[in-house]
Amino acid sequence: MAPAESKTLTARPLTREAFAPFGDVLDIGGDPPKPMNGDRALRYHALAEAQVSGSDARVIVSIAVSKPVSGLVEIAMVERHPLGSQVFMPLDDGGLLVVVCPDEGGRPGRPEAFIAIWGQGVNYRANVWHGVLAPIERQQSYLIVDRDGPGVNLEEHVFEAPWFVRVS
C-alpha cells in the first residue's frame, strides 16, 4: 500500500539557503576560495565549525561506511546530539539523502528531505534532529567530525507513524 500523501516528503537539492536552519553545507559552491601553499592550492575556508560542549569534550575524526537506501525510503526515527555538531562528508561517489526536522517544543516537527550530490557534505548543528546515514543506491563512506566525551549526547525520537521519501 502506498503511504498516505500527508506522510510523504519531497526531497530537494541541498543548498546553503535551504539548509541554513539546520547547519552548514560543505562544498565549493559558497564564498570564493583563498590561495594556499603559494598558488598551488585553493582553500574554501571555514565551511563549518566543530562545536562541542561539556567537560572533557574533544573533537574527533572518524570514518563510517553505510549501507544504501533505495526506492521509497521509510523515515521511522530521527536523532539529535545536544552536546555537539556533526560533520558527514562523503568520501566516494553517489548521492546522500539528508533528513532533518525543525524542533517543536523538544520534539521533531515535519521532516525536510534534501539530496546531497557528490562533492557535498553536511554539518548538523548541535541539537538538530536528523535521520541516519542514507546513501542512495550504493554504499558510501564518510569522514565524520564530531564529539567524544562523557555525558549523554544522544536523543532519539521514533515517529508515531513513519514518514516516506522516494529517492529512486
Add this chain to the structure above:
Amino acid sequence: MAPAESKTLTARPLTREAFAPFGDVLDIGGDPPKPMNGDRALRYHALAEAQVSGSDARVIVSIAVSKPVSGLVEIAMVERHPLGSQVFMPLDDGGLLVVVCPDEGGRPGRPEAFIAIWGQGVNYRANVWHGVLAPIERQQSYLIVDRDGPGVNLEEHVFEAPWFVRVS
C-alpha cells in the same frame, strides 16, 4: 642534472606504525569498527583528535583543491603549526605524497616521505614539520580539519638545499 643521492628521499607506503611519530593515519585499516545506526553502518571511531590551543581558538572544517605533482618532486620547504593539528582527507581518487620531518632543536631534520593511497588521509599533530599538499599526477580535493583563531600558527623553513623524491 640529477640531484645528489644524499638529498634524495625514498617514499614509503603510509602506515600507522611508520607515521606514528608525526600523527594519525585516517583509513579503515586499524581497529575494528563499531556498529552505528543499528546495523546499517560501521564506524571506525576516533581515528584522530583535532587539538587546538590558544584563546578563542576553534576547530573548523574546510575544503582545499590542490594542483598535482609528478616525476621528481622538489621539496624546497616545510611548515608547521604550533597551535593546532591538521587533518587532510582526500575526497577523490589518486595518491598523495606526504612529507614530514622530525624536529631537531627547532629545525626540521631529514624528511621522510610517504605515499597515501585512495582511502587514506593524515592528521599532522601540532608542531609537526610537513610539506605542502602534493597529490600525485592529478588534482585532488581534501577535507581539512584544523584551527582558526588569533595568534601566529605558521612557521616555515626553507631548506638550504632542496630535497627530492620521485613519485612517478
